[in-house]
Amino acid sequence: MLVARYSAVAHRTAALLGAGGEAEDVVQEAFVKAFRHLTGFRREAAFKPWLLRIVANETHTMTRSRGRRSDLAQKVGAAPDLRTPDDPEEAAIATDRRARLLEAVQALPEGERQAVVCRYFLQLSEAETAEVLGCPLGSVKSRTFRGLAKLRKEVGRELS
Amino acid sequence: MNSPDDLEAELLELGEALDFPAPPPADVARAVRARLERPAPDPRPGVRWRLPRWRWVTAGVAILVAVLVGLTPQGQAAVAHILRFAGVEIHVGEPGPLPSGAPSPLPSETRVTLDRAREMVKFPILVPAQLGQPGDVRVSDGGRVVSMFWPGVRLDTYDGLLEVVWRKDLGEPWPEQVRISSAPGWWIAGPHGLTYFPSGAGASRPLVRRAEPTLIWQRSKVGYRLEGPSDLDRARKIAESLR
DSSP states (O other): OOHHHHHHHHHHIIEEEGGGGGGGHHHHHHHHHHHHGGSSSOOOOOHHHHHHHHHHHHHHHHHHTHHHOOOOHHHHHHSTOOOOOSEEEEHHHHHHHHHHHHHHHSSSSSHHHHHHIIIIISOOOOHHHHHTTTOOHHHHHHHHHHHHHHHHHHHHHHHH | OOOHHHHHHHHHHHHHOOOOOOOOOHHHHHHHHHHHHSSOOOOOOOOTOOOOOOOOOHHHHHHHHHHHHHHHHGTTTTTTEEETTTTTTEEOOOOOOOOOOOOOOOTOOOOOOOOHHHOOSSOOOBBBBTTOOOSSEEEEGGGGGEEEEEEEEEEEEEOOOOOOOOOEESSSSSOOEEEEETEEEEEEEEEEEEEEOOSSTTOOOOOEEEOOOEEEETTTEEEEEEOOOOSSHHHHHHTTBOO
């Protein structure tokens, strides 16, 4: 029941935080840890951020042990999953812009990238993001703010 | 901080366009179960599980909390009273929100005919005359539980009055003590959390689900739980018509 409910978001989180092809492994391990540490899970806590924090930790451990982070932009660039408008030309422009935006997100420093990924790609609240990343709310705000400023500069410059 | 602007909207849109196919949840669940059955390694040092204080954000999460709390004895610290009766442990206190989602079948649940069920289990199987022949009969967990189904009604007959087979989590008020024929029983008038504890060593994990109003009673050495009838009178009539 637990797995059914959170499998998709857990995979998405692992993939977006850089687990790449090892997302499945990361997610399974995260669920195992979640079950084994249920006693550490407090009644008043929300489960999703708690689980996603384990996913984030597992992803971090995995990428650190591999000494790399999977290149999200490449993976996404290769996948035809970007939904695009009907008009081919517009579609090409939109795809191109998205690809560049994604590259810019990938190029952000670790902390800012994680904050942007959580806030916008995973659509978590600031408080949830703080919990998932294990940092104070203030840091989430400042990292998101700095990240957005950089992205705005990067993407805005390319477009003008 | 800042109001949603074009870039934020674009990021949200981009996020939605990023599709990461996840394997079917059933496969993930199977893989996780397999991993859980392996012995637990020592917790990795440096990984901290304590999290900052947080409030429930959605009802969905709250429901999950109830499921989790049901699985962990430690999570039940808030329970005020425990009542043990006929293989059922009733926890009355602050049960939290009810579990949701499709209930899992009991361990090794098999669909059989009534006659076959009688061959498979050690205790007598009685059928309530009020309801007639069951639409469905299932034997689970090595013959420990026989479940019979009629529209909107489920009757579990089970062996194992000496151990805890079921656990029920509910809030006030206390269940009502009743007599079924001359046997003692309890009536739980509202929906509640129900946990099944599989038998034997190396058993699978407890199964948690939401249960509807339930009458539990005991007759000879067999426990009964009748789930579904919404009032005690009807439940009692059914229970007393066992033949």
